[in-house]
Amino acid sequence: xxxxxxxxxxxxxxxxxxxxxxxxxxxxxxxxxxxxxxxxxxxxxxxxxxxxxxxxxxxxxxxxxxxxxxxxxxxxxxxxxxxxxxxxxxxxxxxxxxxxxxxxxxxxxxxxxxxxxxxxxxxxxxxxxxxxxxxxxxxxxxxxxxxxxxxxxxxxxxxxxxxxxxxxxxxxxxxxxxxxxxxxxxxxxxxxxxxxxxxxxxxxxxxxxxxxxxxxxxxxxxxxxxxxxxxxxxxxxxxxxxxxxxxx
Amino acid sequence: xxxxxxxxxxxxxxxxxxxxxxxxxxxxxxxxxxxxxxxxxxxxxxxxxxxxxxxxxxxxxxxxxxxxxxxxxxxxxxxxxxxxxxxxxxxxxxxxxxxxxxxxxxxxxxxxxxxxxxxxxxxxxxxxxxxxxxxxxxxxxxxxxxxxxxxxxxxxxxxxxxxxxxxxxxxxxxxxxxxxxxxxxxxxxxxxxxxxxxxxxxxxxxxxxxxxxxxxxxxxxxxxxxxxxxxxxxxxxxxxxxxxxxxx
Amino acid sequence: xxxxxxxxxxxxxxxxxxxxxxxxxxxxxxxxxxxxxxxxxxxxxxxxxxxxxxxxxxxxxxxxxxxxxxxxxxxxxxxxxxxxxxxxxxxxxxxxxxxxxxxxxxxxxxxxxxxxxxxxxxxxxxxxxxxxxxxxxxxxxxxxxxxxxxxxxxxxxxxxxxxxxxxxxxxxxxxxxxxxxxxxxxxxxxxxxxxxxxxxxxxxxxxxxxxxxxxxxxxxxxxxxxxxxxxxxxxxxxxxxxxxxxxx
Amino acid sequence: xxxxxxxxxxxxxxxxxxxxxxxxxxxxxxxxxxxxxxxxxxxxxxxxxxxxxxxxxxxxxxxxxxxxxxxxxxxxxxxxxxxxxxxxxxxxxxxxxxxxxxxxxxxxxxxxxxxxxxxxxxxxxxxxxxxxxxxxxxxxxxxxxxxxxxxxxxxxxxxxxxxxxxxxxxxxxxxxxxxxxxxxxxxxxxxxxxxxxxxxxxxxxxxxxxxxxxxxxxxxxxxxxxxxxxxxxxxxxxxxxxxxxxxx
Numbered sequence: 001x002x003x004x005x006x007x008x009x010x011x012x013x014x015x016x017x018x019x020x021x022x023x024x025x026x027x028x029x030x031x032x033x034x035x036x037x038x039x040x041x042x043x044x045x046x047x048x049x050x051x052x053x054x055x056x057x058x059x060x061x062x063x064x065x066x067x068x069x070x071x072x073x074x075x076x077x078x079x080x081x082x083x084x085x086x087x088x089x090x091x092x093x094x095x096x097x098x099x100x101x102x103x104x105x106x107x108x109x110x111x112x113x114x115x116x117x118x119x120x121x122x123x124x125x126x127x128x129x130x131x132x133x134x135x136x137x138x139x140x141x142x143x144x145x146x147x148x149x150x151x152x153x154x155x156x157x158x159x160x161x162x163x164x165x166x167x168x169x170x171x172x173x174x175x176x177x178x179x180x181x182x183x184x185x186x187x188x189x190x191x192x193x194x195x196x197x198x199x200x201x202x203x204x205x206x207x208x209x210x211x212x213x214x215x216x217x218x219x220x221x222x223x224x225x226x227x228x229x230x231x232x233x234x235x236x237x238x239x240x241x242x243x244x245x246x247x248x
Numbered sequence: 249x250x251x252x253x254x255x256x257x258x259x260x261x262x263x264x265x266x267x268x269x270x271x272x273x274x275x276x277x278x279x280x281x282x283x284x285x286x287x288x289x290x291x292x293x294x295x296x297x298x299x300x301x302x303x304x305x306x307x308x309x310x311x312x313x314x315x316x317x318x319x320x321x322x323x324x325x326x327x328x329x330x331x332x333x334x335x336x337x338x339x340x341x342x343x344x345x346x347x348x349x350x351x352x353x354x355x356x357x358x359x360x361x362x363x364x365x366x367x368x369x370x371x372x373x374x375x376x377x378x379x380x381x382x383x384x385x386x387x388x389x390x391x392x393x394x395x396x397x398x399x400x401x402x403x404x405x406x407x408x409x410x411x412x413x414x415x416x417x418x419x420x421x422x423x424x425x426x427x428x429x430x431x432x433x434x435x436x437x438x439x440x441x442x443x444x445x446x447x448x449x450x451x452x453x454x455x456x457x458x459x460x461x462x463x464x465x466x467x468x469x470x471x472x473x474x475x476x477x478x479x480x481x482x483x484x485x486x487x488x489x490x491x492x493x494x495x496x
Numbered sequence: 497x498x499x500x501x502x503x504x505x506x507x508x509x510x511x512x513x514x515x516x517x518x519x520x521x522x523x524x525x526x527x528x529x530x531x532x533x534x535x536x537x538x539x540x541x542x543x544x545x546x547x548x549x550x551x552x553x554x555x556x557x558x559x560x561x562x563x564x565x566x567x568x569x570x571x572x573x574x575x576x577x578x579x580x581x582x583x584x585x586x587x588x589x590x591x592x593x594x595x596x597x598x599x600x601x602x603x604x605x606x607x608x609x610x611x612x613x614x615x616x617x618x619x620x621x622x623x624x625x626x627x628x629x630x631x632x633x634x635x636x637x638x639x640x641x642x643x644x645x646x647x648x649x650x651x652x653x654x655x656x657x658x659x660x661x662x663x664x665x666x667x668x669x670x671x672x673x674x675x676x677x678x679x680x681x682x683x684x685x686x687x688x689x690x691x692x693x694x695x696x697x698x699x700x701x702x703x704x705x706x707x708x709x710x711x712x713x714x715x716x717x718x719x720x721x722x723x724x725x726x727x728x729x730x731x732x733x734x735x736x737x738x739x740x741x742x743x744x
Numbered sequence: 745x746x747x748x749x750x751x752x753x754x755x756x757x758x759x760x761x762x763x764x765x766x767x768x769x770x771x772x773x774x775x776x777x778x779x780x781x782x783x784x785x786x787x788x789x790x791x792x793x794x795x796x797x798x799x800x801x802x803x804x805x806x807x808x809x810x811x812x813x814x815x816x817x818x819x820x821x822x823x824x825x826x827x828x829x830x831x832x833x834x835x836x837x838x839x840x841x842x843x844x845x846x847x848x849x850x851x852x853x854x855x856x857x858x859x860x861x862x863x864x865x866x867x868x869x870x871x872x873x874x875x876x877x878x879x880x881x882x883x884x885x886x887x888x889x890x891x892x893x894x895x896x897x898x899x900x901x902x903x904x905x906x907x908x909x910x911x912x913x914x915x916x917x918x919x920x921x922x923x924x925x926x927x928x929x930x931x932x933x934x935x936x937x938x939x940x941x942x943x944x945x946x947x948x949x950x951x952x953x954x955x956x957x958x959x960x961x962x963x964x965x966x967x968x969x970x971x972x973x974x975x976x977x978x979x980x981x982x983x984x985x986x987x988x989x990x991x992x
Contacts, residue, residue: 137934190881438633
C-alpha cells in the first residue's frame with residue numbers, strides 16, 4: 001500500500017485566545033492530534049491545516065492527495081467557506097475518509113454529510129467520562145481495554161441528532177448522570193466517516209494514550225477503499241437491450 | 249387522529265414550456281399528484297404549492313401546519329432559495345414527512361437531508377419500466393401486486409448515490425437493460441423520507457393507478473410519529489449526580 | 497382498525513420458587529405486564545400464556561390470531577420447544593410484532609430472529625438505572641420525559657451482542673458505572689421487534705408507570721403493518737419476457 | 745499480515761449425480777471456487793471441505809484456524825448437522841468471514857446468522873443475467889466494470905427475504921424480466937457476511953473471470969478485523985462506582 005496521506009485540520013482559535021488552552025497545547029490542538037497519529041502509524045504522512053490559511057489549507061490539489069481528513073472546530077464553524085465545505089464533501093463522496101472530533105459535531109461538513117443538525121446536550125464542569133467499547137471486534141477498538149476513562153471532560157448527552165450509526169463502537173458514561181453515543185461510523189458514497197466525542201479544548205484529552213489510539217485506528221479504518229467517480233448525472237445515449245413495441 | 253395536512257410542491261415549469269407536458273397535465277403535475285392522494289386518503293387536506301409563489305408557497309406558518317410534503321422538481325433546483333430549503337429541512341427533522349419524486353433526486357432538500365449527491369444514470373427513450381415489490385409487508389406496498397408496469401418511462405440506473413436505504417420497498421427493471429432502487433425509506437430526526445422514482449414529465453405516470461396508490465401509501469406512512477423538539481445545542485447547567493473529587 | 501390481539505408470554509418459574517418474586521407479582525410477572533398494556537391500550541385484547549401450558553400456550557390458531565407477542569423468560573430458555581420457537585419465528589416474519597423483555601435477550605426466539613448470541617455483562621446488586629431517550633420523535637418514546645429512573649434494577653452492560661439496531665430509542669446509565677443500549681428496534685420480514693431492557697424479577701419494575709408506558713407504546717408500534725406471505729422458495733414456471741438467443 | 749486461511753465448503757452432491765455438472769466441474773464446484781480465489785489472492789492458503797467428510801470437514805481446530813469460510817450448498821441443507829452449524833455460527837460471531845454463494849441462501853448457517861428465512865422466487869431456463877455495481881467504491885467491486893454479464897444463469901427474483909443489507913454492492917437484471925439484490929453485506933458480532941447470487945451448478949459460472957474476482961474480493965474484505973471474545977453472559981461481581989443509598 002502507498003503511504004497514507006492524513007491532514008489534521010484545526011480551527012486554531014482557542015489556542016490564541018485562552019492561555020489555559022495554549023498551556024496544554026502549545027503548538028495547537030491539531031499538532032497534538034497529528035502527533036498521536038504519527039505515534040501509531042509511523043509510515044503515514046501526517047500534516048496539518050488551519051482555518052487561517054488560504055482556502056483554510058484545503059486547496060484542491062492538497063485535498064485530492066488526502067486519504068483521511070481529521071476535523072476539529074468549535075467557535076468558528078460559520079467562518080468556514082461554503083465552497084471549501086462543498087469541496088471536502090465531494091472529496092468524501094469520492095472516497096476520502098473523514099474523522100470528526102468533539103465539537104466538530106456542529107461543523108458544516110458533518111451536518112452536510114449526515115443530513116441532520118447533530119445537536120446534543122452539553123455541560124462543562126470537568127467531570128469524569130468512561131468510554132465503553134460496544135463493538136469489541138471493530139478495528140477502531142483494536143488494542144483498547146473494555147472501557148477507559150478520561151478524568152475530566154466536557155459532558156455531551158443524548159439525544160444526539162444523528163442518523164442511526166452504521167456501527168456503534170463506543171458509548172460514554174458520565175459521572176454527572178448522562179450517556180452519549182461517542183464513537184459512530186457511517187459511509188457516504190465511497191468515503192467513510194467516524195465521529196469521536198472526546199476533546200474539549202481545556203483538558204489534555206489529545207495527550208491521552210487511549211484517545212490517541214482510537215484516532216489512529218480510525219484513520220487506518222477510514223483510508224480510501226475505492227473510488228466513486230460519478231458525482232452527478234450520467235446520460236446514457238442508448239439502451240443496452242433492443243426495445244420492443246410498447247403494449248397497446 | 250387529526251386530519252392529515254399534505255402539501256404537494258411542484259416546480260411548475262415544464263407545464264408552461266412544453267405543450268406535450270401541458271396536454272398530459274393541464275392543471276400542472278402537482279395537481280395530478282394531489283388528486284391521486286385525495287383519491288386514496290379522502291379525509292386528508294391536500295393542497296399544492298409551486299416555485300413561483302412567494303416563498304415558493306412554503307411560508308413558516310404553512311410549513312408548521314404541514315404533516316407531509318411531496319416534492320417534484322427538475323429544471324429549477326437552483327432557483328429554490330437556500331433559506332426555504334433550510335426551513336423545510338428543519339421541519340423534516342422536527343417530524344414532518346417528505347416524499348421526493350423522480351427528478352427530485354437532485355433537489356437541494358433531498359441532498360441536504362441524505363448527505364450525498366444522489367447522482368444516477370439516465371436515458372430518455374420512453375422504455376418500459378417494471379417495478380418489483382421487495383418488501384411485501386411494508387405499508388407503502390399495501391394493495392399492490394408483486395410487480396406492476398409503466399409502459400413508457402425515463403430510465404434511471406444504478407449506481408444511485410444515496411446512503412443505504414433503511415428499508416428497500418421497490419426495485420425497477422428496465423426494458424433497456426438497467427436496474428434501479430426505485431422506492432427507498434430513511435428517517436432524519438423525527439421525520440421520515442421516501443423516494444419514489446417514476447414520474448417523467450412527458451409521460452402520464454401520475455395518472456397511473458398503482459403509482460397513485462404508492463404515493464398515497466407513502467404519505468400515510470410518513471405522517472409525523474412524534475416531535476423532535478431539540479434542533480440545536482442544549483446547555484445543562486448542572487450535573488444530575490454529585491461529582492466526586494478528580495483522581496489525582 | 498380491528499382490535500389489537502396481544503399475548504404476553506411469561507416463563508412463570510421464578511414466581512413459584514422465590515417468595516420475594518411472588519410478593520411483588522402475586523399473579524405472575526406476565527399478569528403485571530398485561531395489566532400495564534391494558535391501562536394504556538384499553539381497546540386491545542390482552543391475554544397471557546406461559547411455559548407450563550400445552551404448546552406453551554402458543555398453539556397455531558392462537559398465534560395466527562396474535563398481532564403482538566410480548567416475551568419474558570430467564571431460567572428456562574432451554575425448555576422452550578424448538579418447534580414452538582420455529583412457529584413464533586415464522587409468525588414474526590409473516591408480520592406479527594415481537595417485544596422481548598429483559599432476560600429474554602437470551603431466549604431462543606430472540607437469538608433466532610437477530611442472528612447473534614445477544615450476550616451482555618450483568619451485575620445484580622440493585623443499583624439505580626437512568627434511562628435516556630435517544631430518539632425523541634419515536635412513537636415508543638411518546639409521552640416520556642427526557643429520562644426516567646428505576647431506583648433498583650439489575651445492571652446489563654455493553655458490549656451487547658446484537659446486530660446494529662435500526663432505531664436506537666433508549667440508552668441506560670447505571671449508577672455502578674455502566675451503559676447499555678436498552679431500547680432497540682429491528683424488523684425481520686414483515687414483523688417488527690423491540691427489545692426493552694428493564695424487568696429483573698426481584699424488583700417491581702413492571703409496576704412502574706414509565707416502564708408500562710414504554711411497553712404499551714412498543715405494542716402499538718409493533719402491530720402488523722402488512723403480510724409477508726412468502727416464507728419459502730417460489731418457482732416461476734416461465735419468464736415474463738421472451739428470451740433471445742444467448743450471445744455465442 | 746499473516747497469510748489468509750480460506751476454506752471453501754462444497755456440498756459436493758450434484759457433481760456425483762449429474763454428468764452435466766461433472767463435465768463443467770470435474771473436480772467439484774468447490775475446487776473451481778478455490779482456484780478462482782487462489783488466482784487473485786496468491787498468498788492465501790485456500791483449502792476445501794465437503795459435506796461427506798467427518799464433521800463435514802469443519803473440525804474445531806480447523807475452523808479456529810479459518811479466516812474466511814465460503815459456502816455452497818443446495819440439495820442437502822438438511823444433512824448439515826446442527827452442531828456444526830452452531831460451531832460455524834460461533835466462529836462467525838468471533839470474527840471469521842462468511843461468503844455464502846447462490847443456493848446457499850437456504851443453508852442453515854445463512855438463516856441462522858441473518859435471522860430470516862431468505863426465501864426468493866426462482867426460474868431455471870438458462871437466461872441472461874446482467875449484474876450492476878451499485879456501490880462503485882466498495883472493495884468487493886474493485887476492478888469490475890459498471891456491469892458484467894453471465895450468458896446463462898438461473899433466475900433469482902425479489903422479494904428476497906433478508907434483513908436490509910448494510911451495504912448493497914450488486915443488483916441483477918434478468919432477461920426474463922426480474923431483478924434481485926445479488927451482492928449484499930452484513931456483519932454479525934465481529935464477523936462479516938457477504939452473499940453473492942450467481943452459481944447454478946449446470947452453468948460454468950465459477951469459471952467466469954468477473955465472478956472469480958468478486959469472490960476473491962469478498963474473501964479479502966471479509967478477513968477478520970478483530971475478535972469478539974464474549975459470546976455469552978459475563979458476570980460482574982461488583983460495581984465500578986460506589987452505590988449511594990436508594991432514594992426512599
